[in-house]
Amino acid sequence: MAQLVRVQNFMVSADxxxxxxxxxxxxxxxHADPGALFAWAGATAHWPNRTEPGGTYGLDDYITRDYAxxxxxxxxxxxxxxxxxxxxxxxxxxGWWGDEPPFHTPVFVLTHHARPSFTxxxxxxxxxxxxxxxxxxxxxxxxxxxxxxxxxxxxxxxQFLDADLIDQLHFAVSPTELGRGxxxxxxxxxxxxxxxxxxxxxxxxxxxxxxFWRK
Amino acid sequence: MAQLVRVQNFMVSADxxxxxxxxxxxxxxxHADPGALFAWAGATAHWPNRTEPGGTYGLDDYITRDYAxxxxxxxxxxxxxxxxxxxxxxxxxxGWWGDEPPFHTPVFVLTHHARPSFTxxxxxxxxxxxxxxxxxxxxxxxxxxxxxxxxxxxxxxxQFLDADLIDQLHFAVSPTELGRGxxxxxxxxxxxxxxxxxxxxxxxxxxxxxxFWRK
Numbered sequence: 001m002a003q004l005v006r007v008q009n010f011m012v013s014a015d016x017x018x019x020x021x022x023x024x025x026x027x028x029x030x031h032a033d034p035g036a037l038f039a040w041a042g043a044t045a046h047w048p049n050r051t052e053p054g055g056t057y058g059l060d061d062y063i064t065r066d067y068a069x070x071x072x073x074x075x076x077x078x079x080x081x082x083x084x085x086x087x088x089x090x091x092x093x094x095g096w097w098g099d100e101p102p103f104h105t106p107v108f109v110l111t112h113h114a115r116p117s118f119t120x121x122x123x124x125x126x127x128x129x130x131x132x133x134x135x136x137x138x139x140x141x142x143x144x145x146x147x148x149x150x151x152x153x154x155x156x157x158x159q160f161l162d163a164d165l166i167d168q169l170h171f172a173v174s175p176t177e178l179g180r181g182x183x184x185x186x187x188x189x190x191x192x193x194x195x196x197x198x199x200x201x202x203x204x205x206x207x208x209x210x211x212f213w214r215k
Numbered sequence: 216m217a218q219l220v221r222v223q224n225f226m227v228s229a230d231x232x233x234x235x236x237x238x239x240x241x242x243x244x245x246h247a248d249p250g251a252l253f254a255w256a257g258a259t260a261h262w263p264n265r266t267e268p269g270g271t272y273g274l275d276d277y278i279t280r281d282y283a284x285x286x287x288x289x290x291x292x293x294x295x296x297x298x299x300x301x302x303x304x305x306x307x308x309x310g311w312w313g314d315e316p317p318f319h320t321p322v323f324v325l326t327h328h329a330r331p332s333f334t335x336x337x338x339x340x341x342x343x344x345x346x347x348x349x350x351x352x353x354x355x356x357x358x359x360x361x362x363x364x365x366x367x368x369x370x371x372x373x374q375f376l377d378a379d380l381i382d383q384l385h386f387a388v389s390p391t392e393l394g395r396g397x398x399x400x401x402x403x404x405x406x407x408x409x410x411x412x413x414x415x416x417x418x419x420x421x422x423x424x425x426x427f428w429r430k
Contacts, residue, residue, distance in 0.1 A: 001260075001261070002268075045216075045428075046216070053217075056411070056413075056428065057382075057383045057411075057426060057428035058411075058413035058415070058426040058428070059274070059413065059415050059424070059426065062277045062278060062281055063277060065281065065284060065285075066277055066280065066281065066284070069280060069281070069284050070280075167272075168272045196271070196272075196273075198271075198273035198274065198418045198419065199418070200273070200274050200415065200418055203413045203414070203415055204413065209274070211272060211273040211274065213260075213271065213272035213273070
C-alpha cells in the first residue's frame with residue numbers, strides 16, 4: 001500500500017481553533033485547557049501518558065491506538081516543538097516530552113533557525129528550513145515505506161493542506177468554544193471540495209470525530 | 216502494557232449467528248453470504264484482500280487497519296482452518312488463504328487430530344490438542360509480548376469466553392438474519408455481566424460495531 005501523509009488525533013474547538021492564544025512554557029496550548037481537549041483520549045486504555053491500568057477499549061481507544069500504527073516519521077512546526085521564537089539562544093530546550101518522547105520515529109521540525117539533530121529515547125529530532133514539499137520528501141524517505149504524520153500545530157497543518165500534500169486527516173472536534181487562538185478552519189466544510197468527510201460522535205467522550213480522506 | 220487476548224472484526228448476524236449452516240469447501244460460511252457479512256470491511260482502504268486502489272479511510276478503516284496492530288499470534292478452531300472433520304486423510308489442505316495467509320504470525324489450530332506444523336508466507340500453522348488455557352499459554356509465549364487474537368470460529372470464541380480468557384472483543388453485527396448455523400449468542404446482553412459494551416453504528420456500512428471489554 002502506498003505511503004500516506006496523515007493528520008491524526010488533532011484537537012479542534014467547536015469554533016475551529018486548534019490551540020488557544022498566548023502559548024508559553026507553562027501553557028503549551030495558550031488559554032485553552034488541554035485537559036478538556038484531550039479528555040476523550042485520556043480515558044482510553046492506550047493513551048500514551050496513562051500511568052495506571054484501566055481505561056476504555058471502545059472506539060476512542062481504536063483511534064488512540066492507531067496513533068503509532070504504521071507511522072514512520074513526523075513533521076511538526078517549531079511552535080509545536082517549543083515556545084521559543086526567533087534564533088536559538090542555546091540548545092537546552094529538547095521539547096515538551098521528557099526523556100522518552102511519544103513519537104519513536106524521526107521527527108522533522110520546520111524552522112527558519114536550524115540547529116543540530118539530537119536523539120531522545122527512540123525519537124530523533126531534525127531541524128529543517130525547507131518548504132513543505134521538500135520536508136515531506138525527506139520525511140517519506142526516513143519513514144522507510146511507512147506513513148508520515150503531519151503533527152501540527154495549526155499553522156503547519158494549514159501549510160500542508162494549502163500545498164495539497166495530505167491524504168487523510170482525523171480531528172476530534174470538541175463542543176468547547178475557544179474564541180481566539182490559532183484557527184484551523186471556519187468550518188469543517190472548508191475541506192469538502194477536496195476531501196470526503198465522515199463524522200462519528202465519540203460514544204465515550206463529548207467530541208465528534210471527523211475523518212477526512214482525499215476524493 | 217500487558218498482553219491482551221482479543222477477538223477482532225468478527226461478523227455476527229442480527230439473530231446472533233457467526234456463520235451459516237452447512238460449511239463446505241465451496242461455502243466456507245455455509246448458507247450465509249460472506250460478501251454481505253464483510254461488505255463494511257471490504258469497502259475500506261486497508262481491507263487485506265483489496266486488489267485495486269481506493270476505499271474509505273473513516274471509522275470502518277480504523278477497525279480494519281487495527282486487525283494486525285500489535286497482534287503476535289492467533290488461535291483458531293479447526294472449523295475455521297478448513298471444512299474437513301475427523302482424522303486427516305492427508306496433509307494437502309493448507310487453509311483457505313492461498314500462499315500468503317493474512318495472519319503473518321504463528322497460528323495455533325485447536326484440533327483433536329494433530330499434524331505437523333507448516334509455514335506459508337509469513338504465517339506458520341501449528342496444530343494443538345489442548346485446552347483453551349494451555350493453548351493460550353503457548354500463544355502468549357509465541358506472541359512475544361504482543362496480543363493474541365482469538366480468530367474463531369464461533370465454537371472457539373465460545374470456548375474461550377466460557378473459560379473467561381478474553382479481555383476484549385469486537386463484533387460487527389449485521390442487520391441480516393441467518394435463522395440457523397453456528398450461534399454466538401442470544402443477545403449481546405449475554406456478555407454484560409462480565410464486559411462493558413459500546414455500540415457504534417458504522418457510518419459507511421450497515422453494521423453496528425459492538426466493542427466489549429472486561430469490567
